[in-house]
Amino acid sequence: MDTWMRFMSSDGGVVFGRVEGGYLHEYASLDHPVPTGAVLPMRTLTPLAPCAPGKIVALWNNYHALAAKLDKPVPSHPLFLLKPAASVIGTGEAIRRPPGYAGKIVYEGELGIVIGRRCRNASVDEAAAAIFGYTLVNDVTAADLLNENPHFPQWTRAKGFDTFCCLGPAIVSGFDWRQARLVTLLDGVERQNYPLDDMVFSPQQQVSLLSQDLTLEAGDVIACGTSVGVGSIKDGATVSVSIDGIGTLSNTLVTTAAADLHHLAPQTVAAT
Template structure:
């Protein structure tokens, strides 16, 4: 199942994406909903960020091949940080290149969408707390990240958290192809089986620190090949079973 959030005639709705059609639903995708008879062509609607998180939790250095690329020691537990929800944008929205940015990098990531309140759970319990998964671009002001020594400023500019196009449920998240294309050229190409910590381990770990709410996002780290962008670049995050998140740098 692929859930989308969209705007039609000025109204925001949830729907189920089926090929090039969006089937309108009523109710709460995190609890109970009903499928209606209304069907729109994908070209008739504006896709929005597929969820409204209370927080965006990110995991750093979570791919074996990325750690090897950087020559860094494998972390013994997930390294987590936060992005503000003010950074959130949806598919086709523009990523704004900030004046103080200096060097802006892309980072393709798989993001977990939480289904219900989650606190102090085990990895074995995690699946029942996950609604699904979406594409995420952890846009980063790399030179500011190095200068500050902590990551808040570098990760938090408005538009630095694109997600979408859908929330895919019922997929094997620990074995998915993940790619990033810049202007049609593949820059990142890996598989989530390279993740050091599985999605279940990540959700469990974070739930020991903070309470997760329905709709919250957890970005699970990026594979090797991270690099800079320039204005007018077209960035695509492609994840098997989810789709393609497309954004332009402006």
């Protein structure tokens, strides 16, 4: 397995590459993974979200356990919505409560698929080859907005606010998701602990089926959906999403005014 991260350098530039032994071995880009020859000490870098997706495709009802709990039928095609690029933040960054919204904000710990090449009408085998690696997602939702208007469920608005898509801390290629579990902690208390192999659609199936509906570009992220244990976040609470082998994604919900003063130490990524 290789671990890939994205950072801001001391001169304000963005660098991407493979992490090994406390150093970043820089590569040209995710969609052009050619080494530049530069090797940078990570202590001099500021971590960012590990990719800058043009879009995030977020699945709903993609776990058998959650479908059973909600008494929903298992879908025949992935059910999804799109989250905007501006909603993305990395580990340690603050989730900002939207101004004027005092309602419930919900966390959803999820596995994320990172696309490595343009993908359209792909077979399952082609879809597997198009996956660059896997990351972690906290798909944040302003839950009270979903059904605020009885005539139009507001999925995009409720899930599309700035900072409402937490990604990171890294992308891991060669990761065996079938043997892994996802754990979500809320202020240190376990709220989710579920096996990834309970997915209705495997990552390869997701990429293949979604590519029949829309073109997937390098750097795009598919949030694989969540399972049981979703809950609300109070202001000041910290959500930490972990998968052994990928690392921990940790973010704190703050009011907009407090966000400018908020800072968390970057999380440690999985060893390569």
